[in-house]
Amino acid sequence: MNIKTVSIIGLGALGILFGHHLSKKMPKVDLRIIANQDRIKRYEKDKILCNGERCQFNYVTPDAVCEPADLLIFTVKFDGLEDAVQAVKNHVGEHTIILSALNGITSEAVIGQTYGMDKVLYCVAQGMDAVKIGNELTYTNRGMLCFGDWEPGIVSEKVKRVADFFEKMEFPYEVDTKMTKRQWGKFMLNVGVNQTVAVFNSNYGEIQREGQAREIMIAAMREVMALSEYEGTYLTESDLEYWLGVLGRLDPEGKPSLAQDIEARRHSEVELFSGTVLELGLKHGIPTPVNKKLYDKIKIMESQY
Template identity: 70%
Template sequence: MVIKTVSIIGLGALGTLYGHHLSKIMPKENLRIIADSNRIARYKKTGIFCNGERCNFNFITPEENCEPADLLLFTVKFDGLQEAIESVKYHVGHNTIILSALNGISSEEIIGQTYGMEKILYCVAQGMDAVKIENKLTYANKGLLCFGEKEAGIVSEKVKSVADFFTRVELPHEIDTNMLHRLWGKFMLNVGVNQTVAVYKSNYGEVQRDGEARNTMIAAMREVIALSEKEGVSLTEKDLHYWLNVLGTLSPDGKPSMAQDVDAKRPSEVELFSGTVLRLGKKHGIPTPINKMLYDQFQLIESSYAHF
């Protein structure tokens, strides 16, 4: 299948980054940004800016009937996933390929429960250092999308179609034939980096150099390694160093999404990270004290929002 039409739901950092990139290459009518009418009105009034350039998006509401997309990309926060699944129903057809760039290790299965796992390719967004403040996104590194089938060792026609499309539109990408391992590796990084930078109220630079914050981050990541073995994924120290190298490519002044949430006094994805680690730790009888500390810190941080 040749991918010609793309729908994106979620205009956070990733949705804005990918949407802006594609909008400069694709015919406007072939790229659809799904949003409710109130959001669309706000976006049109204030504009959305990517590295100082105003984005030229083709918006469509969830209620509008349309031809299904060849490729559907989820870039919402996890707490908005169920609403997003409802909102994209007119964009999913028999041949639609779905990618989820959400954090965590569960969004593909959740989307697949509604639209069928046969439409899903597993996906990890890595290496970007995008920061979005209100309607303005800035980034130094675009990173890349890694994707593949859930079943290890195969490169399906769906995978080839997406790779061909990303090559045509010059979007950095990589095919991975062991996506569960990649998904857990990114989860490990997020558990360490997202939470530590937010709790230490800092930036990537703080965890790129030796010190207490970096030690905390690595200790949280090692707790994920211990759990991964019990979950049949088996991350290793080699994986830890791979993801630390990815971290080293990011702008020191950048911040992960959880730190941006704390700055804006928004609810975070802590349940997706240390919350998941604590639940798996309890399931397997493995202590996870660093993630317990980070989880508790987030409860204190978020409980303070009501006072502002």
């Protein structure tokens, strides 16, 4: 069964990036952006732009009656995930495949509680340097989606269907048979990059070069490495080097989502990053002082809005 219809919920940086690309590759009616009526009015009034081009999206409300999607992609913030899970109910059917491009290591489980883990593939979005200001998204590197089954060494028919779809859409992707480690690796990168750039009020360039910010970033990442052993994912120095290589290819002037949230005086996903690290450190009796300092600093920054 080929993938023909796609639904996306969440029109932040990744939602716009994916949606804009797909909108130029498939019939407009087959790509649906799920949003409530107030958001749709705002999107249509303000016009969503991606690298200077106006996005031509097909918006549908959560209560609109429609055929289930062949592929459903979550691109909301984590604090909006529970609402999003309920909003997509009309788009989930017997054969729907679900991808979550959210940060962190828990969104698939949250989605699976409602729709069943058999519909969910594990996914990581990496290598994007998208910056969203207001209604306009800009990026230099589109990055790629990495996805696969949770069980190591397996490539299911669902994975093959999604890979075939992205191949036809000419969107960069990679099938990974070790998604546990991939997700933890991306989590490690996010913990270091997102928080350090925010605290230093800077950009990717600040942590791509040698200096205090890069040292703090790597120290925060090493705390995730230490925890991974107790969580059964066993990140290594080679994993650290791989993700530093991903970081090194990003636009130096770009910045991650948490830093963008702090600049815009929005509630950030700090609980998803150092908040999770601190919880796991307490669980396993592992000290995480670098992440504690980053957590406290970001909380102070948010309290000053």
